[in-house]
Amino acid sequence: MAGLPPKARASFARGRCVRGTYAPSDRAKEITKSCSFTKPSRVLARFSVEGSLRTNDTLLRGFSFRLGSDGQRSEILTQSAPVHFARTLEQMLAFIRARIPGPDGQPDLAKIEAFSAANPETLHQASYIAAHPPPASLACTTYWGVHAFPATNSKGETRFIKFKVTPVGEQTTEVKLRIKSAELLHDDLESRIAARDIRFSVMALLDHPGDPVMDVTMRWPDENGREAVRLGTIVITGVAANDTFFNPATLAEGISYPPDEMFAARRAAYAISQARRR
Structure with missing residues (x-):
């Protein structure tokens, strides 16, 4: 739609792949029987920053990770x-x-304002980012899963969870920075990995009755203060080749597909994107 070069990713184009290990907590089986979360494994992950039609800055960051092995x-x-x-x-x-920019290269602000007024939920993400300036480093950032995943534990009990990935240790105390280029963020990340391991806790936020599981523009009520279980710890130990694909459709038994429309669309779109890049 925007005339992007066919070889360019539409969003989160600028990223760094990393490698490390995952160690499950002793409570992981309470939440899911998925071997990818209940057993130690190698980790392949990708930090990225937003770079698309929607924004020219690096305020929105991404963290994709792969756990488990052998199917x-x-x-x-x-x-x-x-x-x-x-x-x-x-x-x-x-x-x-x-x-989409007009002939002058600029978007029509009146058109954007009219759309936002008719679709106020599309402002929730921008409002959150404006109220929570990002930390100075990708390694110090908290990352959220916007989808609600059905998780089935070792007793056969199923409930919805949301993933939250939080930095561990001294990284959590660093000052926040309004904006920083992708290159500086990537350089900082590589310097930190060279100096020491980078650690993140993989948390599961637990649902309450009536939580909105179909609308990814809404947070669960009191999401910051509700119960969360640590599934395990990711320890990043090195930089990996920047040629890895991550597909949200890849889920080991014990974690099922979220029911919302955007996840279904994401599964289909990632499959197309991966096939074209191969």
């Missing part, structure tokens, strides 16, 4: 805001259309 892998995609910018495919398409 029991899960690939989870998270970002530095706890909500998505659109609820449905039609809304996402209209969001993008409203922002």
Whole structure:
């Protein structure tokens, strides 16, 4: 729609792949029987920053990671805001259309304002980012999964969870920075990995009755204060080749597909994207 070069990713184009290990907590089996979360494994992950039609800055960050092995892998995609910018495919398409630059190279602000007024939920992500300036480093950022995943534990009990990935240790105390280029963020990440391991806790936020599991533009009520279980710890020990694909459809038994429309669309779109890049 925007005339992007066919070899360019539409979003999160600028990233760094890393490698490491995952160690499960002793409570992981309470939440899921998925071997990818309950057994130690190698980790392949990718930090990225937003770079698309929607924004020219690096305020929104992504962290994708792959756990497990031998046909029991899960690939989870998270970002530095706890909500998505659109609820449905039609809304996402209209969001993008409203922002396509005109002949002068600039988007029509009146068109954007009219769309936002008619679709106020599409402002939730931008409002969160504006209220929570990102930390100075990708290694110090908290990442959220915007989808609600059905998780089945070792007793056969199923409930919805949301993933939250939080930095561990001294990384959590660093100052926040309003904006930083992708190159500086990547250089900082590589310097930190060269100096020491980088660690993240993989958390599962637990659902309550009535939580909105179909709308990715909405947070669960009191999401910051509700119960969370640490599934395990990711320890990043090195940089990996930047040629890895992550597919949200890859989930080991014990973690099922979220029921919302955007996840279904994401599964299909990632399959197309991966096939074309291969």
